[in-house]
Amino acid sequence: MNIYTHVNPDLDAVCSVWAARTFIPGAAAAKLILRPANWDGEGMKKGDLALDLEAGGRGIKGEKASSGIVHSCFAYLLNTYASTEAVLALANVGRFVDAQDAHGSAYRYLAPDLNPLALETFSSTGLNAVLRALQTSSDNDVFTLLDTILDGFLRAGLARLDAEREADLAELLPGGKVAIVRNARKFATNGILFETRGVRVIVYVDGFNLGLTRHSDEPLRMDHPALQAVVSAAGEAESWFAHPAGFLYCRGSRKSPATSSSGVDPRDLARAALGLLHG
Secondary structure, three states: OEEEEEOOOOHHHHHHHHHHHHHOOOOOOOEEEEEOOOOOOOOOOOOOEEEOOOHHHOOEOOOEOOOOOEOOHHHHHHHHHOOHHHHHHOHHHHHHHHHHHHHOOHHHHHOOOOOHHHHHHHHHHOHHHHHHHHOOOOHHHHHHHHHHHHHHHHHHHHHHHHHHHHHHOOEEOOOOOEEEEEOOOOOHHHHHHHHHOOOOEEEEEEOOEEEEEEOOOOOOOOOOHHHHHHHHHOOOHHHOEEOOOOOEEEEOOOOOOOOOOOOOOHHHHHHHHHHHHHO
């Protein structure tokens, strides 16, 4: 199988080649061939793919909306060949590529109220800017290097979906501002609870580790005297660590695991934190 796309590839073309190799059966080892954008498809064989190319009517382009906007080839490939899980994992990447391809600037289309400095900063450092930076070497290197980035986006997106499921298992106290999270394996789980679920304080239990952490803009210190009192009542005051900035109070963490169980009841910590938030 050969995969064709156009010379001087844009973001849609590069991402489409990756999507084809990743999601279309038999395409993983396909040879990549670059052709001019007006190539008529001469030489294509049965089973070959022409991406982001008309190729004399044999190519795959994006779907045309009723408004006249032509969406990206990348979006078409994701929606046609990728699993539902992969489409969800790549939702933000797909949205960015489609906006960039269909509207010329993902940032202007998705965030029209950006101030000029923010627009310049994001436009100069985002995924499209990464592609243009890679193109200072050669077209073939671009595909190899961006493949690595897109593989990482897919893995990270799938991990975030797992983190969403872990967040669903959190025990929320009344009001939803304090959560108890047990044995979370994904780094994004706390962030999801903080940023999308309205949680302000998390009590985590991870093996022998036990502690409290807070949302980045929550002013309550995790080593507040009322929280220290819960720890002191269990006779563990000397074995708990309080971060100087006040965002963490714990007996064991991922960076410094505890080697024995704590006598502190996580629910006592959670109830004390809830009382402070309401107080």
